[in-house]
Amino acid sequence: MNGTASLQQEGCHQEIVRLDGVSFSYDSQPVLQDISFRIMERDFVGLIGSNGAGKTTLMRMIVGLTRPQKGSITLFGTPAGQFKDWNLIGYVPQRSHVNPLFPATVREVVLSGLYGRKKLFRRVSKEDASRCEDALAALKIENLADSRIGALSGGQQQRVFLARALINNPKLLILDEPLTGIDIETQHNFFQMIKHMHQRHNITFLMVSHDMDMVRSYLGQEPKERSGKLNFYVRHSHDLEDCQGTDLLHSLRKEG
Numbered sequence: 001m002n003g004t005a006s007l008q009q010e011g012c013h014q015e016i017v018r019l020d021g022v023s024f025s026y027d028s029q030p031v032l033q034d035i036s037f038r039i040m041e042r043d044f045v046g047l048i049g050s051n052g053a054g055k056t057t058l059m060r061m062i063v064g065l066t067r068p069q070k071g072s073i074t075l076f077g078t079p080a081g082q083f084k085d086w087n088l089i090g091y092v093p094q095r096s097h098v099n100p101l102f103p104a105t106v107r108e109v110v111l112s113g114l115y116g117r118k119k120l121f122r123r124v125s126k127e128d129a130s131r132c133e134d135a136l137a138a139l140k141i142e143n144l145a146d147s148r149i150g151a152l153s154g155g156q157q158q159r160v161f162l163a164r165a166l167i168n169n170p171k172l173l174i175l176d177e178p179l180t181g182i183d184i185e186t187q188h189n190f191f192q193m194i195k196h197m198h199q200r201h202n203i204t205f206l207m208v209s210h211d212m213d214m215v216r217s218y219l220g221q222e223p224k225e226r227s228g229k230l231n232f233y234v235r236h237s238h239d240l241e242d243c244q245g246t247d248l249l250h251s252l253r254k255e256g
């Protein structure tokens with residue numbers, strides 16, 4: 001094997017998330033107990049569990065919004081407390097109803113993904129504007145760019161939030177019940193799009209879903225691991241010749 005190939009192979013097995021003995025309680029109510037799990041680069045992880053099993057709490061911990069009370073989380077090889085490359089992680093939280101009067105346009109919502117944690121007001125550079133156009137095109141919502149987000153359907157809003165998460169070209173995409181509350185056909189199209197991103201691009205997924213049929217059809221019948229009330233279904237998409245990093249937005253756009 002030549003040097004480049006071995007580097008590529010190593011790159012494709014990078015550990016993206018590691019949970020070691022993670023526990024969490026709200027007041028005295030234990031929600032997560034001693035959860036250990038690893039997500040490797042290019043895994044697609046479906047996280048399944050009953051209502052109240054702690055799925056959202058776990059996602060929030062991985063994106064740094066909540067800290068574990070016991071155990072540790074490692075992101076891209078760095079302890080979560082010291083992790084700074086938040087652009088590597090895209091997060092689409094559980095869909096909440098967008099106020100129909102909310103004044104931001106689709107373009108503004110997608111651009112806000114670039115400013116994330118910095119909370120800086122800054123002028124939109126040419127490069128930012130171009131990334132935004134790429135993200136809109138990848139999700140096929142260019143025609144909605146100037147619409148108010150509150151005026152869109154649930155499925156269209158989901159696309160906007162996914163575009164917002166993709167604008168930084170993340171390596172890990174975390175989706176909390178992205179299929180809830182949208183019609184079957186849109187759900188199907190959305191899932192196809194996510195599968196395409198997993199199979200064709202160097203991107204790792206962690207997705208909470210209640211739709212067992214869709215999860216099983218892609219990730220298999222049995223969970224790879226169970227931890228407490230959580231079941232982790234996993235499919236790895238490792239394919240050596242496919243392993244170079246791609247600019248996801250550019251290539252999605254090219255493929256149309």
Ligand SMILES: Nc1ncnc2c1ncn2[C@@H]1O[C@H](COP(=O)(O)OP(=O)(O)OP(=O)(O)O)[C@@H](O)[C@H]1O
Pocket residue numbers: 026031049050051052053054055056057058
């Ligand atoms: N901020 C909070 N304060 C107190 N309890 C909370 C808080 N957030 C969640 N809980 C409780 O913690 C438990 C786990 O909640 P979480 O939202 O993580 O579960 P989930 O698996 O995502 O559930 P669902 O499938 O219903 O979305 C629930 O019993 C919930 O009521």
